[in-house]
Amino acid sequence: MENTRQTAVIGLGSMGYGIALSALRGGHQTYGFDVNAEQAARFLADGGQTGALGDLAPQLEVVVVVVLNAAQTESVLFGDNGVVADLANGAVVIACATVPPDFAESMSARCAEYGVHYLDAPISGGSIKAAQGKLSIMAAGTPEAFDAARPVLDSIAETVFELGDSAGAGSAMKAVNQLLAGVHIATMAEALTFGMTQGVSPDKFVEVISKCAGTSWMLENRAPHIVAGDYTPHSSVNIWPKDLGIVLDIAKNAQFSAPITAAALQQFVAAAGQGLGHEDDAAVAKVYARNAGLTLPGES
Amino acid sequence: MENTRQTAVIGLGSMGYGIALSALRGGHQTYGFDVNAEQAARFLADGGQTGALGDLAPQLEVVVVVVLNAAQTESVLFGDNGVVADLANGAVVIACATVPPDFAESMSARCAEYGVHYLDAPISGGSIKAAQGKLSIMAAGTPEAFDAARPVLDSIAETVFELGDSAGAGSAMKAVNQLLAGVHIATMAEALTFGMTQGVSPDKFVEVISKCAGTSWMLENRAPHIVAGDYTPHSSVNIWPKDLGIVLDIAKNAQFSAPITAAALQQFVAAAGQGLGHEDDAAVAKVYARNAGLTLPGES
Structure with a gap:
């Protein structure tokens, strides 16, 4: 044909x-x-x-x-x-x-x-x-x-x-998208667990924040995994040390300072270091939970 | 009545x-x-x-x-x-x-x-x-x-x-929302200017990323201000050292580590320090642009 x-x-x-x-x-x-x-x-x-x-x-x-x-x-x-x-x-x-x-x-x-x-x-x-x-x-x-x-x-x-x-312009836009996507996943985890310290339950977090100015595509996609306690890897933690590492390599070569990306990368590195590399990337929330003595849904 | x-x-x-x-x-x-x-x-x-x-x-x-x-x-x-x-x-x-x-x-x-x-x-x-x-x-x-x-x-x-x-539960949810909103604004600025170093124009950034997994409510709301070079303060830079400061005070008292919020706060503090406190909060992009020698739309 x-x-x-x-x-x-x-x-x-x-x-x-x-x-x-x-x-x-x-x-x-x-x-x-x-x-x-x-x-x-x-x-x-x-x-x-x-x-x-x-x-x-x-x-x-x-x-x-x-x-x-x-x-x-x-x-x-x-x-x-x-x-x-x-x-x-x-x-x-x-x-x-x-x-x-x-x-x-x-x-x-x-x-x-x-x-x-x-x-x-x-x-x-x-x-x-x-x-x-x-x-x-x-x-x-x-x-x-x-x-x-x-x-x-x-x-x-x-x-x-x-x-x-x-060639190159596609990879440039992908790097921009990955910067945002990775930071947004880690920030969702930071905000969700921060809320737990103040009595905001994960399901209330999703219900309210998804309708507010604090929402993101990644928050709406990944936060429900935490609510369900389901870390089946649709996209794994291990993607992010790799992709945010690429972003920061490109940035360093361009003499571009990207401090928020760098902070988010460290949270994914810690997640991998805790043995969570093959779990869904929403499992970065476990790093925050362990640091703060919180128990996420589905954990005991 | x-x-x-x-x-x-x-x-x-x-x-x-x-x-x-x-x-x-x-x-x-x-x-x-x-x-x-x-x-x-x-x-x-x-x-x-x-x-x-x-x-x-x-x-x-x-x-x-x-x-x-x-x-x-x-x-x-x-x-x-x-x-x-x-x-x-x-x-x-x-x-x-x-x-x-x-x-x-x-x-x-x-x-x-x-x-x-x-x-x-x-x-x-x-x-x-x-x-x-x-x-x-x-x-x-x-x-x-x-x-x-x-x-x-x-x-x-x-x-x-x-x-x-x-009382308290409303303020808790607001703090969670402000954490996300503030980080998302600064991350949008980081990603938009990072893209410029790789040949991604700000208008192409908005056109493509707003339809991709890297998008956020704040990105779609604020990035167009940068494309237009219009920093009329709908919400000013000065809001964020205050609100992210409140978030981090609450977090510290709860012994909750919030490294991404802390990194974003510093970018807003730098924006205020550069005299941009009364501009629209999208002006945090100017911190990134100045650090990397980039010229944003509307600047000469």
């Missing part, structure tokens, strides 16, 4: 798996790859395909990279078994990890040497939206990169912000 | 003046008082009344106190010319300043000695909503205090959160 593409999704974690399923549902011939063989097997069972990436590469038109960070992105693209050298002219890489803007620029330039387009395309929305094909994507790249990526973008995203014609 | 009350509004600043106008519009016989005689004269010109508070006090049924802080509230109620001693049995004080919860409890107990009800009633919503009679009020007090205050609350508020039957 004209609007379907030979597509690979590299990295089948909570976001990548949903993206692969959405691409498949969109009618694209979709191959899934992950260092964990069980994930690729699961994708086969769900109707997808897999195989030897090196062999398949010449026929791939779109390669979506949904790994954890810049180092993994570089390894997948240009490492020992890097895929870019085997891609055909005119193929496009859609790079979804949160990375520094200058890293995205560098990857784009290196792809161009092989005649491969690069779309700087960090994602937002969480695993549920990924599985629904309703992600938000903060995208930047040449018009040719957008054109090549468009049919797959249409299958995996509800909103594509087109932020410019050179 | 059955549902109108002899009402005094003490403190005709940006919030109190709007409250007084809303009470007047609600049909209440409304007297306005302020240490600045020009404000009382302006209220007269707008159809309100004023006079000698001590002479009028015995006939007053509702006294709304809209001053800056706990010290001014105590002075108005129990200072040298304090109004409570002259009020009739069954009158109600509606206390709107942001104060510590235990201060509200203490004021309520002292009012009770005079047979006067006390509604702990911090307000949220800003001067525009105050003038429209559409404030949010975080209220706590005895059922008798609510009953006595109700006709005036109906004229000045869109939403009255009833947070309990003893």
